[in-house]
Amino acid sequence: MGDSSDEEIHKPSGPIENAWEMKIPEFKPEHxxxxxxxxxxxxxxxxxxxxxxxxxxxxxxxxxxxxHHIKAELDVVEGxxxxxxxxxxxxxxxxxxxxxxxxxxxxxxxxxxxxRVLNDDTGCDIIKIGKITxxxxxxxxxxxxxxxxxxxxxxxxxxxxxxxxxxxxxxxxALGPYKxxxxxxxxxxxxxxxxxxxxxxxxxxIKKELAKDPKLKNENWERFLPKFVNKNISKxxxxxxxxxxxxxxxxxxxxxxxxxDKELASGxxxxxxxxxxxxxxxxxxxKHAAAAKKRExxxxxxxxxxxxxxxxxxxxxxxxxLDIAALKEKIAKAQQADLILSFKLFVSAVQIRSHLGYxxxxxxxxxxxxxxxxxxxxxxxxxxxxxxxxxxxxxxxxQIERPGLNRIMFLMVIIGFILLIVLxxxxxxxxxxxxxxxxSLHDGIVTAMNNYSTSTVYKSQIDRLQIEFQCCGSKKYxxxxxxxxxxxxxEQEGA
Numbered sequence: 001m002g003d004s005s006d007e008e009i010h011k012p013s014g015p016i017e018n019a020w021e022m023k024i025p026e027f028k029p030e031h032x033x034x035x036x037x038x039x040x041x042x043x044x045x046x047x048x049x050x051x052x053x054x055x056x057x058x059x060x061x062x063x064x065x066x067x068h069h070i071k072a073e074l075d076v077v078e079g080x081x082x083x084x085x086x087x088x089x090x091x092x093x094x095x096x097x098x099x100x101x102x103x104x105x106x107x108x109x110x111x112x113x114x115x116r117v118l119n120d121d122t123g124c125d126i127i128k129i130g131k132i133t134x135x136x137x138x139x140x141x142x143x144x145x146x147x148x149x150x151x152x153x154x155x156x157x158x159x160x161x162x163x164x165x166x167x168x169x170x171x172x173x174a175l176g177p178y179k180x181x182x183x184x185x186x187x188x189x190x191x192x193x194x195x196x197x198x199x200x201x202x203x204x205x206i207k208k209e210l211a212k213d214p215k216l217k218n219e220n221w222e223r224f225l226p227k228f229v230n231k232n233i234s235k236x237x238x239x240x241x242x243x244x245x246x247x248x249x250x251x252x253x254x255x256x257x258x259x260x261d262k263e264l265a266s267g268x269x270x271x272x273x274x275x276x277x278x279x280x281x282x283x284x285x286x287k288h289a290a291a292a293k294k295r296e297x298x299x300x301x302x303x304x305x306x307x308x309x310x311x312x313x314x315x316x317x318x319x320x321x322l323d324i325a326a327l328k329e330k331i332a333k334a335q336q337a338d339l340i341l342s343f344k345l346f347v348s349a350v351q352i353r354s355h356l357g358y359x360x361x362x363x364x365x366x367x368x369x370x371x372x373x374x375x376x377x378x379x380x381x382x383x384x385x386x387x388x389x390x391x392x393x394x395x396x397x398x399q400i401e402r403p404g405l406n407r408i409m410f411l412m413v414i415i416g417f418i419l420l421i422v423l424x425x426x427x428x429x430x431x432x433x434x435x436x437x438x439x440s441l442h443d444g445i446v447t448a449m450n451n452y453s454t455s456t457v458y459k460s461q462i463d464r465l466q467i468e469f470q471c472c473g474s475k476k477y478x479x480x481x482x483x484x485x486x487x488x489x490x491e492q493e494g495a
Contacts, residue, residue: 020179024120029090036092041084042099046106051076057111061101064115070098081106100124107173113164117175125181130170132192139192143167146191153197157187160204199228342383385415449483 016022046054058074065072069088074081083098097118104114104124117124133139147154147167158165161183163176174184187200203225210216210224263269268276349372448462466472 026120027091027093032090032092035087036085036089039085040095041082042095042102043080043082044099044102044106045078045080048079050106050108051079054081054105057105060111061105064118065098065101068094068098068118070094072098072102094118104173104175107166107171108168109164109166109173109175113175116164122176123178123181124173124175125185127172127174127185127188128170129172129188129192132189138194142192142194146172146188146197148197153201156201157184157197160201160208195228199226202226339383346380346383452483 054074055076058072062072065083068091069086071084071086072081073084081102083095083102085095089095100117100123101114103126104117105111107126116122129143130139133142145153148156154165154167157163161176161180163174163180163184165184166173172184172188174181174188176184183200183204187197190200191197206224206226207221210221257265260269268279271279445462452459452462
């Protein structure tokens with residue numbers, strides 16, 4: 001009595017905040033010293049492929065159940081397992097636990113896991129998933145989705161719920177704490193209803209983290225949990241031809257016209273037999289004529305030549321009007337560009353003569369005058385020819401006829417083309433001559449630098465060259481270090 005009074009003292013009084021944290025009181029033999037009044041038994045069938053495994057573990061099953069005074073029998077002929085109570089059985093609920101053990105063994109759960117059901121804080125749940133969806137392909141896909149690749153989804157469910165889960169055929173066997181069994185059943189049923197298990201797994205993970213925070217104890221957790229939106233809206237197959245429903249009217253439909261009514265409306269009723277025959281014959285002849293015409297057109301389709309593509313790339317329109325003003329403006333712009341080019345070439349020749357002629361004569365006597373002249377003379381002629389051609393072109397667009405104008409323009413074009421060729425030849429010759437005189441220029445500057453201190457002519461030329469082009473030496477300034485450019489007489493006077 002002392003023990004029972006102690007237990008009553010420790011019993012909680014009033015409402016309990018978390019019933020899952022309650023410790024289930026242990027049921028002892030002293031609580032039921034007289035045993036059970038009636039014998040209870042449960043039997044279950046097992047598939048043939050489980051027979052070999054059950055033969056191996058059955059002695060262990062008998063030993064484990066014998067500790068709780070439960071008798072276990074294996075009938076291989078009928079393919080059934082039976083558990084029954086004995087006279088020594090004192091726990092009335094242990095027979096239910098033993099029934100769950102043989103159920104789990106028949107559903108391919110190993111004995112090491114199945115015997116955990118005998119504990120008070122552990123239960124089992126066998127979830128039937130075969131009838132949730134009727135389509136076999138959908139059933140297989142959703143069951144595989146529950147297992148996951150390499151069983152990773154199933155393993156995550158076991159870690160979050162602390163339950164052992166086994167998917168076998170059309171059932172899912174789970175054993176573990178009662179709260180975990182509720183979570184497993186919800187995940188399995190939602191998965192078979194086409195809700196991916198990742199949503200429930202994520203929700204369990206969030207709840208596990210939120211339970212650690214005492215501040216969120218009395219708050220609603222809905223805002224933290226993921227919300228599943230079903231986007232797979234299945235539409236019932238619609239018929240190909242839909243019958244449109246007519247507007248409801250309380251009046252009955254109009255009576256259909258008879259053959260006599262139709263003849264009266266068209267006037268055929270009053271025709272004689274001969275007239276009716278002639279009318280039918282006429283309609284028949286018209287149909288025959290239309291069919292014959294259609295057949296003839298179909299035969300002639302093979303003899304119709306195809307449209308050949310035109311060989312000419314552009315189709316010229318003879319009646320196109322020529323815009324004389326636009327053409328005149330275009331030619332004027334071209335001539336203006338030629339005049340500007342000629343003027344620039346002439347100016348460059350004059351600049352070469354004025355700025356570089358003196359120094360070119362230092363290297364090669366006479367080249368400073370000849371080379372710019374070779375460029376300037378053809379350019380001057382080309383400039384004059386362009387001016388004359390501009391004048392002739394403007395005259396060509398006048399209304400007055402001039403018979404010799406075409407010959408003059410043709411001659412001017414030929415002369416201009418020849419002068420242009422000559423000008424390019426002269427420019428090429430000047431460039432090649434300049435490259436050939438490059439070494440002579442270097443040697444001439446070095447010679448003048450060596451005679452800088454002795455000759456006033458060379459001294460003035462070198463000074464002018466350096467001041468004009470802002471350079472020092474022939475190639476580098478350090479060439480002056482090897483040359484005695486100071487007058488020795490000045491050195492003696494200074495000493």
